[in-house]
Amino acid sequence: QVQLVESGGGLVQAGGSLRLSCAASGRTFSSYFMAWFRQAPGKEREFVASISWNGDYTVYADSVKDRFTISRDNAKNTVHLQVNSLKPEDTADYYCAANYGSGVSRRMYDYRYWGQGTQVTVSS
Secondary structure (H helix, E strand, C coil): CCCEEEECCEEEECCCCEEEEEEECCCCHHHEEEEEEEECCCCCCEEEEEECCCCCCEEECCCCCCCEEEEEECCCCEEEEEECCCCHHHCEEEEEEEEECCCCCCCHHHCCEECCCEEEEEEC
């Protein structure tokens, strides 16, 4: 069982940056592949980025590539999402997700564990 708690969201102007964090419970964090998804008001949840258990592999949605960076610190049971050059269309609730195994995945149904989300609002 893994519990995920996101933090770091907030209100930021367009062009600004935030660092989102996801703290995970459990002693087997390094056995899980992780991801960030987001859900804007009135829209479906969408994939943002995923990282493998050891950080060697990452994958990004085209809409955030070159602006967002996913990373993890297995010693601290945390995964981060550095979000730069924010745009109003990045406004959403951002969710951390995890599942046991190797590789990376863009698919929501590949993730068994989810956090409660952290809100990011980008003003124009």
